[in-house]
Amino acid sequence: MTAFVLVSGPFTGDWVWQEVAARLREAGAEVHPAMLTGMGDHRRPGGPGTDLGTHVEDLVRLIDGIDAAEVVIVGHDYGIHPVLGAADRRPERIARVVYLDAGMPEDGDAAVALVPDHALRERLLQQSGPSESDWRVPPPQGDEWQRWGSTDGIPAEALARMDRLAVPQPAGTFTQPLRLSGAASGLPTTGVLCTAGGVGIETVEFLVRSGPPQFRRLADPQVSFFELATGHWPMLSSPGELASVLLRAAAGEGHRVAAAPSEQPDHLRSFLMDVPERPRERVGRTDLYLPDADEPRPAVVFVHGGPVSPDARPTPRDWPGFVGYCRYVASLGAVGVMLDHRLHALTDYARAAEDVAAAVERVRADPRVDGERIALWYFSAGGLLSADPLAEPPPWLRCVALTYPVLAPLPGWGLVDSRFRPVAAVGSAGRLPVVLTRVGRENAAIAATVGEFLSAAENCKAGVEVVDVPLGRHGFETTDHSEEARGAVERAVRSVLGHLTG
Structure with missing residues (x-):
């Protein structure tokens, strides 16, 4: 016989699993809906010391019984x-771990x-420790649930039950890092x-093929996937299907992602053009590729x-595409x-924006760089970082380039600060040139943000040049060596350099 241990998300308890x-x-099947400490059971009311470790211990005791x-x-x-955390403590007892519309936390990650x-989130991060008066986070009510995940498909009665039965979440469960031994x-x-949140198997396959290296493990044959056409709480919206x-x-x-584990990741394949090597200088997290020039050059x-x-190695600055x-830019006379x-x-977009701004200032101060002629070129989900320069273009910025960009937070990306929305920022870009490389075989959710951006740009008469790659897909520069x-x-690079030298 199989026993299911069902563990709910924040502010809820064992009651949420009743129908499932x-x-x-x-x-x-044997079923054990878990009631964790501090989540509504008067026998385990919790207190300021209730944290993630407490909930791990709750599950270990449940599994042992x-x-x-x-x-x-x-x-x-x-x-x-x-x-x-509990599976790490009792791996010999666990036949399978099911991630139900959940993230992929690793050792050291906190649920905050x-x-x-x-x-x-900032208040929780700044707390030195929960006190007697603020050790719990109040639950959402009414429309506030939508911010924590799509409520699509939940009947009105079930939404009312969520409001009625939801309890505050112990703050320490959000802030204590997860500790895993492996x-x-x-x-x-x-x-x-749950596809109403915008993520489905197509997205997983896209991430394995073209996304950051950590997603390669999703192609392991031990990993399977299912889709449910509903919102973030399928135990309430689709209990039978769940x-x-x-x-x-x-x-x-379940569906297995079709990718050979030994296959070289897309981002580590060779660049589509044979470009000459150029001198490279590495300072901190920034690399400069220098052209043959005696005078300051644009960058x-x-x-x-x-x-x-x-922990990804190599880091992006050593990926062949970048x-x-x-090298290509440097061979044509600009600093790459x-x-x-x-x-x-x-949650790191603000920090990443600071890193980019600091790198730009260092580059502009370099005597080999013409600090008044700078282009910023964004790729993929880095496209959200273009919101700041589009909203307030500095005088030294001569061009923004975007290649298969994400131009608005994707469905399910509610954690991204609302500041990073290029589809809204382009309305303030004025006459700043924008060169956008669009691939014809794009992920549908990303393509929708590009379409929204181009519509907004057209409405405000922004100067956007579109470079189309009809047969291209995300990351095409290392997977497609076609003419x-x-x-x-070549067209995108020469257009950007034209705006720098014109």
């Missing part, structure tokens, strides 16, 4: 943090990164993706996407600049 648990039991041969442990939203309210890293896992998916996950079913600063894990762009900024999570692709890169 009934359906699982009807199918013959289960006699079933196989335990499938399910973590929804915040619940994946204590789930992974999931808090959508920027002010609340003991559970080889366990089979299943991701259940129960069926959990039973199938326990049986080892192009390249800004990578992400989020990229801080090295190729920098590449930096590693610290966009490690969706079409090379022509698009």
Whole structure:
């Protein structure tokens, strides 16, 4: 017999699983909806010391009391943090870990990164420790639930029940980092993706193929996926479908991402053009590729996407695509600049923007650079960082370039500060030239942001030049060595340099 341990997200308890648990039991499964300390059970009221470790201990005790041969442990939203902590402590007891519309936290990550309210997130991060008066975070009510995840499909009665039964979340459960030894890293896992939030299997395949390196592990044959066409709380909106998916996950079913683990990641393949090497100077997180010139030259600063894990090696500035762009620009007489900024999570956009701004100032101060002729070139999810220069173009900025960019936070990216919305900022760009490289085989959600940006640009008469790559896809510079692709890169680079020298 399989036993399911069901762990809910913030502000909720075992009651949220009532209908799912009934359906699982009807199918013959043993079910244990978890009630964690401080989450509404008068027998375990919690206190200022209640933290993630407390909830991990709750689950370890629950697992130790289960006699079933196989335990499938399910973590929804915040619940994946204590789930992974408990699985790390009892890996021999766990048959499968199910991520139910949850993130992928690693050792050292805290759930505070999931808090959508920027002010609340900052307050939690600045707290030295919860006190008797502020050790709990009040639950959302009414329309506020939408900020924590899509409420699509939840009946009105169930929404009212959420308001009625929700309880404050102990602050320490958000702020204490998850600690993992790696003991559970080889366990089979299943991701259940709720597509009303904008993320589905297509997104996973896109991330494995073209995203940051940490997503490569999603192509492991031990990892499977299911989609549910509903919002963030499927236990309330689609309990029957969720129960069926959990039973199938326990049986080892689910979609596997089709990518050979030994295949070289797209971002580490060779650049599509054979460009000559150029002298490179490395200072801190910034590299300068220098042209043959006796006088100060304009510079192009390249800004990578992400989020990229801080442990990723090589780092983006050594990825062949960016090295190729920098060398190409330098071969044509400008200084190519590449930096590693610290966009490690969706909450890091402000820090990444600071890194880019600091790198630009260092470059402008270099005597080999004409500090009044600078272009900023953004890629992929780094495109959100273009919002600042588009909103208030500085006089030294001669051009903004965008290549397969994300130009508005994607569905499910509620953690991104609202400041980073180029679709809104372009209205203030004035006559600043923008060169946008658009790929025809783009992820649908990203393509929608590009369309929205171009509509906004047209409405405000912004100067946007579109370089189309009809057969190209995200990251095409290292996967497509066709004449079409090379022509698009050449056209975009020469257009940007034309704005710098014109």
